[in-house]
Amino acid sequence: MVLLPHTYQSAEYAPRLAVRLGAAYVASVSSATLDACGGLRFSRAILQARLRAEVRPKRRLVVATVQIGAFGGHDPVESPERVFEVGRPADVERHREREILGREAAGAGGVDLPGAERIVTAGRGVGGPDEVSVAADLASALDAELGASRPVVDNGWLPREHQVGSSGHIVAPNLYVALGVSGSIQHLMGMSGSRVIVAVNRDPEAPIFSVAHYGIVADLHDVAPALTRLLEARRSG
């Protein structure tokens, strides 16, 4: 078995490695077990983390990538049995059919999400560009920064610098309020370290509830304005 972390680097080449080795391939696994006969079983999220699948490799050799954060760290093993030194293949310098020209920041902005004490995040469930205001209003009533899930950014409802998740900001505020966010792995990677997590979602089975300390199963368009009104009433009262 060959195990790799499911990073944006290794997940790019890992399936190629499986093909080249004639191995089975399983991506982004969150656990692995052995059955009574010594057969491997991997567990992984499917359908945007709404369900889980148990997957059995049918080949002797397996390449698998492991979801980041799925396994707790272990103390390093004292002396590894064998360490292989791998040299650079001789022909690697000849012709590059794929060449890295450089790296750059994807574009920063004036939002201080990583430094925020409180964040209110708009998910795709807010419904559209004009409805993002329900999240923005609650954010201002809570003195919070405004976050966004990726589809909200991809659809142009909020600029990229608001994005929370594996390809956006990694945040760990005191309070994180997710409005209409389903709770995909990529989103959770960006915010599951928050101290208090509140989720408002009308789907009781939304995976965001598995990390939420407080979950409200309801329409966010009813609950978020009600919260905003209460907070504003207190402020002026």
Add this chain to the structure above:
Amino acid sequence: MRIGVCIKQVPDTDSHLRIADSGREIDDSDLNWVISSCDLCALEEALVLAEAEVSRGEERPEVVVFSLGPARVEEALRKALALGADRAVHLAGEALQGGDALADGCALAAALAKDHCDLVLTGAQSDDLGQAATPAVIAEILGLPYAWLVMAVELDAPRQSARVVRELEGGMNELLRLDLPAVLAIQAGINKPRFASLRGTLQARRKPLHREDCSAVDAGLVGAAGAGTETESVTLPPAGAGGVVIEGVSAEAAAEELLAHLEREVAL
């Protein structure tokens, strides 16, 4: 020039998901099927690249969509034709069904090679299984350079290479040059997919859609026989950390209750 776009038909992520009685898959009796979201971005990018070639005074590249699956995927292919693809290929043979990313990548690679595609675009990962494996498998089988999570594509003037921006973690991008032919897996957010016009929908009915059974490929490499994995069971995710659930009360009552908790927890 020919651009091949691979699209997958998946259950609408907003539809209610039920586990089938077999416990091995989801119940597909009343699902809404749609084109996986990144695949729509891949198609849009192909159409934009084709239009850009025309405005450079070049011949318009042909955009061909490919999809593997049962009869229902022809609906997805017709939709792609309505959006502007020129031609569609349905990988339909019985022997091709029931595969995993390795098997499906193998069949798609054969079909793409048969059509001599100079550029292959796919979505970064499917909305259902989300392994991000099929495009990499296609690239490996065809021996082509590959980039995952592509956020921008530009073809050079002699159309011998593509300049590509790809996403890395934590808000960084990588700039790459890939020789053509190449396989690019397109990430959501690269563009805003267009909607089909009525005219497009009418035209789509007359555009060619042909079935391909990939009979030239060794039957042991595709479909269930070629799969490297098997799904044993599908389950609901384990219950959560046991947070407080507020349910079945009015919005005002829910808001009051939440604020009472937050008062203690985060000193509002």
